[in-house]
Amino acid sequence: MKKIISLLVFGSAFFLSSFGQDSLDNTPVSKPKKKVKSTFNSSHIINMHSVEIVPKGNLQFMIAHHFGVIWNKEQDAGQNLAQVFGFNSGIAHTYLSFDYSPTNFANVGVALTGNSMFEGFVKFKILKQAGKQNSPVSIGWISLANVDAQSSSVDTIEQNKLGWNKFTYMHQLFIARKFSKTFSLQIMPTYIHYNIVPYGMENSNDIFSLGMGAKYQLSTNKALTIEYSHQFNMYENVITKTGNIVNYEPDLLALGFEFNTGGHVFQFFVGNTTAATNIEQLTRNTNFIKDGKFALGFRMNRSFFLGAKE
Secondary structure, three states: OHHHHHHHHHHHHHHHHHHHHHHOOOOOOOOOOOOOOOOOOOOEOOOOEOOOOOOOOEEEEEEEEEEEEOOOOOOOHHHHHHOOOOOOOOOEEEEEEEEEOOOOOEEEEEEEEOOOEEEEEEEEEEEOOEOOOOEOOEEEEEEEEEEEOOOOOOOOHHHHHOHHHHEEEEEEEEEEEEOOOOEEEEEEEEEEEEOOOOOOOOOOOEEEEEEEEEEEEOOOOEEEEEEEEEEOOOOOOEEOOOOOEEOOOOEEEEEEEEEEOOOEEEEEEEEOOOOOOHHHHHHOOOOOHHHOOOEEEEEEEEEEEOOOOO
């Protein structure tokens, strides 16, 4: 795992070095460069958001599905085969969302999951690569609030009486660059805050993460994607309200394949999480990479134009 973290740090350094290369280019520019389009093909790379936002006047409907682990070494071969690569495991976490863009630089969205979690978020496109300032990168931001509506989402009855205890917040910065027609890279520092820490006061309310995602365009409508995040202060040896000891995986890894039909974007992926929301994926993931606990999933989105035709 140290090699993966080193790769993440090296990739970030390589990514940031591109700023210096552009700033040293003193060649006169006769006219502003055109803005780079489609750094990524969707509002998500795989699990994490990308720097892209929904175009103005469009409503995007998205559904994502995470199945159970493909092969669980804690089960025998017969049990694993009966679960058909996780499709028949009884685990199927669904995420539904609606994103609407009232402007050219911001989205608002709501989402829900099958286990009584609800989200609301705002997402901004702060800076576009090239443009009048000839920026070497695109920059975006998302702020998200998540509420767990399950009756026992926190430890005690008294804590459950306080609605704010059920809220968690995530803030994520996107710094992305399209290096060529085929390759794009994004880094994403993330901050997550729990209003009440899970499973007791001995844990921090705040979790910090650094992630990286990339896209390699195979053809006009097909692409490969990869995504990795590392959490720097994960919960370890946590004693739950039932007395069990739980450890969470600090590393989140996924590989994906995209297919764009023009009207829909289909994403098929494999990764070491079965959780539906980014907050759960980054902070409460029990699928350890070293144990080979990988699961299949897919995401599909469709956009509808709601604005007036010009």
